[in-house]
Amino acid sequence: MENELTSLSTIFTEFYYWVTVVFMFLIHVGFCVYEVGVSRRKNHMHTLMKNTMLVPLVTITFYMFGWWIYFAFPNGPFIIGDLIAAPWATPWSELMGTHMGGAPASVALSADDTASWARINGVFWAAFLLFSWTAASIVSGACIERIRSNAFWIFAVLIGSVMWIIDAAWGWHPDGWMVQKLGYHDAYASGVIHAIAGGFALGILVVLGPRIGKFRPDGSARQIAQQNPWFTTVGLFLIYTGFWGFYAACNVPIIDVQQGDGVFFSATNIYLAPTTLSAITFNFLMSLAGGMMAGYIVSKGNAFWTYSSGLAGIIAASAGNDLYHPVQAMLIGAAGVVFMYNLHHWVEKKFKIDDAVSAVAVHGYAGFFGVCVAGFMLWGYPSSPNADYAVITPWGQFAGAIIMFWVLGFAPAFLVAKLLAKLDVLRIPAQIELVGLDISQEIEAEEAAKDVIGAERDKARAIGID
Amino acid sequence: MSTADFQDFTGNMTEIGPMYPFVGWEWLLTLLCFVFWIAWHFWQIRIENREFKEEADKYVSKEVLDRVYKREEADPGV
Numbered sequence: 420m421e422n423e424l425t426s427l428s429t430i431f432t433e434f435y436y437w438v439t440v441v442f443m444f445l446i447h448v449g450f451c452v453y454e455v456g457v458s459r460r461k462n463h464m465h466t467l468m469k470n471t472m473l474v475p476l477v478t479i480t481f482y483m484f485g486w487w488i489y490f491a492f493p494n495g496p497f498i499i500g501d502l503i504a505a506p507w508a509t510p511w512s513e514l515m516g517t518h519m520g521g522a523p524a525s526v527a528l529s530a531d532d533t534a535s536w537a538r539i540n541g542v543f544w545a546a547f548l549l550f551s552w553t554a555a556s557i558v559s560g561a562c563i564e565r566i567r568s569n570a571f572w573i574f575a576v577l578i579g580s581v582m583w584i585i586d587a588a589w590g591w592h593p594d595g596w597m598v599q600k601l602g603y604h605d606a607y608a609s610g611v612i613h614a615i616a617g618g619f620a621l622g623i624l625v626v627l628g629p630r631i632g633k634f635r636p637d638g639s640a641r642q643i644a645q646q647n648p649w650f651t652t653v654g655l656f657l658i659y660t661g662f663w664g665f666y667a668a669c670n671v672p673i674i675d676v677q678q679g680d681g682v683f684f685s686a687t688n689i690y691l692a693p694t695t696l697s698a699i700t701f702n703f704l705m706s707l708a709g710g711m712m713a714g715y716i717v718s719k720g721n722a723f724w725t726y727s728s729g730l731a732g733i734i735a736a737s738a739g740n741d742l743y744h745p746v747q748a749m750l751i752g753a754a755g756v757v758f759m760y761n762l763h764h765w766v767e768k769k770f771k772i773d774d775a776v777s778a779v780a781v782h783g784y785a786g787f788f789g790v791c792v793a794g795f796m797l798w799g800y801p802s803s804p805n806a807d808y809a810v811i812t813p814w815g816q817f818a819g820a821i822i823m824f825w826v827l828g829f830a831p832a833f834l835v836a837k838l839l840a841k842l843d844v845l846r847i848p849a850q851i852e853l854v855g856l857d858i859s860q861e862i863e864a865e866e867a868a869k870d871v872i873g874a875e876r877d878k879a880r881a882i883g884i885d
Numbered sequence: 886m887s888t889a890d891f892q893d894f895t896g897n898m899t900e901i902g903p904m905y906p907f908v909g910w911e912w913l914l915t916l917l918c919f920v921f922w923i924a925w926h927f928w929q930i931r932i933e934n935r936e937f938k939e940e941a942d943k944y945v946s947k948e949v950l951d952r953v954y955k956r957e958e959a960d961p962g963v
Contacts, residue, residue: 421899460960461953479922483915510918511911519901524890524908533902569930644962844930848937850945854953858944859936 428673429538435672436542442664443549445657447474450556453654454563456647457776461855462564463646469568473555476572477579481548483510485580489547492588499596507536514540546668547584550612553665555579557616558832560776562623565630565852570845577835578619586615586827590819593691593803602802602809603819606688607669607699607737609789610823617783618828620774626836627845629773631852640767643775648722655726659707662733666699666740678804690803694741702748706736709752717760727777728756731785735759738793738816742800751792759784783824790820 451470458466477485490505506527507514513525513533520537522530555575562571590597591611597603605611634640645651670686676693677683685693710732711725718724733740735755736748743751763780766772774780794816802811809815839845847856855861879885888906 459957459962461957476922476925479918483918483922510915513903513908513911516911517904519898519904521899521901524902567933569926569933572926572929646960646962648962848941850941851937854940854945854949858949858953859940862944862949 432672433538433542436539436546436668439664439668440542440545440549443546443553443661443668446549446661446665447552447556449654449657449659449661450553450560451654452650452657454560454776456650456652456654457560457645458563459643459646459855461857461861463857464860465568465856466563469563469566469571470556470559472568472572473559473575473579474552477551477555477575478548480576480580481551481584482515482544483580485551485584486515486544486547488581488584489588489592492585493592493595495589495596499600507532507540508544515544547587549668550587550608550665551579551583554583554612554616554619557613557778557782558620558623561620561774561778562627563775564856565846566623566627567844567847570839573839574619574623574832574835577831578616582619582827582831583612583615586611586823590823591689593689593805597819597822598690598802599805599808601815601818602811603815604690604793604797604800604802604811605738605790605819606690606694606741607666609734609736609738609786609793610820613734613737613782613786614790614820614823615786615828617779617781617786618824619832621772621779621783622829622832622834623836624772624774624779625770625833626840629771630775631849633773634771638768638771640773645723651723652726655730658730662730663703666703667696670694670696670699676804688741692741692801692804698742699740701745702736702740702743703733705745705749706732706740706752708732709749710735710756713753713756714760717757724760724777727781728760731756731759731781734782734785735789735792737786738789739797742797747796751789751796755785755788755792758788783828787820787824790816790823 447470451467454466454470455463487505487508487510490508491502493503494500496502506512506525509515512528513523514528514536518533518537518540520534523533555578558574558578559571587595589595590601590603590605591608592598595603630643632641633643669689671689671691672686673684674687674691675682676685676687676691683693686695688694707729711729713732714725714728718728732749732752732755735758736743736751739751740748759780762784763774763777766779767774772779791813794811794813797811798813800811802808802815836845851858876885890903890908891901894901
């Protein structure tokens with residue numbers, strides 16, 4: 420970096436993404452706390468560790484192949500073109516490590532590659548990685564208390580380091596084939612993260628089955644109560660907080676967006692179309708408000724559903740939150756919540772789906788809804804700064820929502836779940852489900868406590884307190 | 886002997902590229918990362934299977950179940 424302006428904008432961009440990553444870490448803290456709050460005491464520790472260990476597993480696999488997929492797959496590959504070379508994103512690239520941006524050591528890289536990517540690659544990779552954790556963590560909550568941890572971790576890698584990043588290459592890359600051909604627009608990931616994760620969770624749940632006792636013989640659902648409402652409250656507020664970082668991370672903070680002569684610096688959305696942090700702050704909060712208000716009404720003041728509806732409200736408006744008016748964002752958030760709440764209860768009753776945290780509804784149905792609504796609200800808008808790409812349409816968005824929820828979400832999860840079930844490694848044994856996953860830890864803890872109490876009693880007797 | 890790909894920080898900074906040790910051996914690091922990942926899953930699957938078997942043999946009984954249910958009845962959640 421040879422002049423102050425280039426240095427400032429580059430290091431500002433580097434710092435900007437770094438801050439978003441720290442914020443987004445709170446999403447995962449929130450998911451861990453929330454899942455423990457929803458699970459029963461006999462399953463707390465396994466529930467916590469199931470979610471926690473997706474962090475390292477998705478991290479190392481996203482390093483090995485997830486990041487490369489994003490840059491290599493925008494054409495499908497073989498839908499509208501071939502694999503695209505991305506030498507800065509392969510795990511053996513020198514740019515996937517500590518690098519000053521000077522002359523490349525590898526002949527696969529040019530001086531332009533190293534100058535462009537040395538300071539951005541790590542933080543940009545991390546921002547996408549945190550999206551990956553989120554996608555996997557959404558799935559985690561749906562299948563608590565009966566899925567084997569190992570089975571879940573295979574699913575976590577599949578959604579976190581493969582499926583969602585394929586959809587990002589297709590519909591969230593400035594040159595993704597869905598953007599080019601369908602005019603797909605999903606600025607803050609209604610479909611790209613939430614619909615796919617919801618569909619993926621549903622694909623697992625269909626095969627995994629409900630928790631023992633969830634449904635009565637007549638098919639009606641029993642309420643498996645939350646063990647700790649305060650944990651669920653804190654968890655969901657932490658997810659709200661991390662969601663701010665998520666929104667900021669979906670933007671490019673500063674680039675010249677003026678085509679042709681002249682210069683005009685702005686933040687952009689992920690498609691490199693201009694937007695502002697101010698716009699998305701209006702819309703984030705107004706869609707949160709619309710979701711919470713609708714959730715409170717439809718659930719008759721249920722705290723769990725009201726908090727979850729805040730998330731669903733944001734998710735329902737996210738596809739177009741770079742462009743909506745704040746009141747539109749609020750109304751779309753509210754409508755999305757009414758849609759997902761009613762659909763959740765209908766699906767639960769009709770198909771006996773036990774979604775322990777309503778992840779399929781809050782993320783999947785609200786995300787699907789959000790992608791489709793953006794097709795009507797933003798009908799005719801350019802999907803990207805490239806004038807040759809398709810404009811936004813209801814049918815392009817509907818096709819995109821189907822691809823996200825069913826093709827890249829539900830289908831692979833369903834197939835892998837079937838395979839794991841056939842190998843008998845999907846669900847925990849029934850007797851363990853009944854006594855709880857933490858049974859050995861609980862009994863060991865009780866025995867340890869008795870041992871300590873015995874020693875203290877001996878001491879008490881020795882000093883005459885008995 | 887030096888594991889670095891550059892000599893010092895006093896020269897032309899635009900000539901400094903990768904800064905980690907053993908530049909040129911990235912393929913081996915990738916392979917180690919892949920093996921560590923796959924091996925971890927296999928180890929963990931074996932550990933989980935063994936744990937379930939031991940817990941089923943050792944702890945699953947009517948008395949333990951009664952104790953679990955008693956606790957859930959006493960603290961049903963909300």
